[in-house]
Amino acid sequence: MDLIKQYNEKELTVIVKDKIDTTTAPDFENEITDEMGKFDSLIIDFTDLEYISSAGLRVLVSTEKKLKPENIPSLIKVNDTIKEILVMSGFDKILNIE
Numbered sequence: 001m002d003l004i005k006q007y008n009e010k011e012l013t014v015i016v017k018d019k020i021d022t023t024t025a026p027d028f029e030n031e032i033t034d035e036m037g038k039f040d041s042l043i044i045d046f047t048d049l050e051y052i053s054s055a056g057l058r059v060l061v062s063t064e065k066k067l068k069p070e071n072i073p074s075l076i077k078v079n080d081t082i083k084e085i086l087v088m089s090g091f092d093k094i095l096n097i098e
Contacts, residue, residue, distance in 0.1 A: 020056030
């Protein structure tokens with residue numbers, strides 16, 4: 001997993017490339033958790049992500065649950081491959097994807 005964090009004012013964009021699997025999902029979650037309280041909106045950019053496992057999907061749902069009570073908007077930018085995974089798993093109904 002290759003991960004880059006960028007701030008634009010109080011908007012955090014997390015760009016993730018390669019893959020998120022059982023090995024890398026905890027690192028992905030820690031990178032987001034470390035930034036909690038520092039941003040007003042979150043964009044997760046998966047446009048160059050090749051694969052996401054169920055462990056990665058759990059991180060997305062967990063993150064959404066943490067942001068929702070704080071009314072922090074989130075957006076997940078996806079490519080066709082990742083979108084298909086999110087749609088097939090029903091996550092498109094609980095996550096804001098583009």
